Amino acid sequence: MQKESVVLCVTGASGAIYAKTFLDIVPSLDINIECIFSEYGRRVFNYELGLKYSEIIETYSKKGIKFHEPNDMFSPLASGSVLSQYSAVVVLPCSVSTLGNVANGIVNNLIHRVCDVALKEKIPLIMAVREMPLSVIHLENMVKIQKMGASAFVISPAFYNKPQKIEDLALFVVGKILDLLKAKHNLYKRWNEK
Numbered sequence: 001m002q003k004e005s006v007v008l009c010v011t012g013a014s015g016a017i018y019a020k021t022f023l024d025i026v027p028s029l030d031i032n033i034e035c036i037f038s039e040y041g042r043r044v045f046n047y048e049l050g051l052k053y054s055e056i057i058e059t060y061s062k063k064g065i066k067f068h069e070p071n072d073m074f075s076p077l078a079s080g081s082v083l084s085q086y087s088a089v090v091v092l093p094c095s096v097s098t099l100g101n102v103a104n105g106i107v108n109n110l111i112h113r114v115c116d117v118a119l120k121e122k123i124p125l126i127m128a129v130r131e132m133p134l135s136v137i138h139l140e141n142m143v144k145i146q147k148m149g150a151s152a153f154v155i156s157p158a159f160y161n162k163p164q165k166i167e168d169l170a171l172f173v174v175g176k177i178l179d180l181l182k183a184k185h186n187l188y189k190r191w192n193e194k
Helices: 016-029 039-049 053-061 096-103 110-121 136-147 166-180
Strands: 005-010 032-037 066-068 088-094 125-129 151-154
Touching: 005 016, 005 110, 016 032, 016 039, 016 088, 016 166, 032 039, 032 053, 032 110, 039 053, 053 066, 088 096, 088 110, 096 110, 096 125, 096 136, 110 125, 125 136, 125 166, 136 151, 151 166
Parallel strands: 005 032, 005 088, 032 066, 088 125, 125 151
Antiparallel strands: none
């Protein structure tokens, strides 16, 4: 692979705008994306943004984004020898169900498998959890994945950059994820930046 490649996993938590913003922005940063939408990720996208999965594929395939089916355990991404060539795995938004499965080594679909492989291959894994309030179970699962080397990322936009519209909040969250990926961007105004 000549340029950085990231696997984006979209689960059924609320927050489709974050995944859409990631899909809109990241290819322009010269980063390849391969994407897995869970069944509920597709449904939430449709419910929150009015986009059908077929429209998502049609729109983003034109940007060079490749899509994988969530139940395709024969996908190349299920293999450590393939996934080890990728820069990172980002779960955005991450449901607490996905968090729980990954934290406890339970693999029921390709998203779980990709996260499991990322952990064993020491590939950066960012699980952007969108839930509130958090139960003790959720917090313990976040501690578990953090101890395993993943980033337990709670979606929590800041307001010091004075957002004017909802898209500004999404840009801040995606920018913070890109910061963890060490990718250069100017998606939000940093603290005390002139």
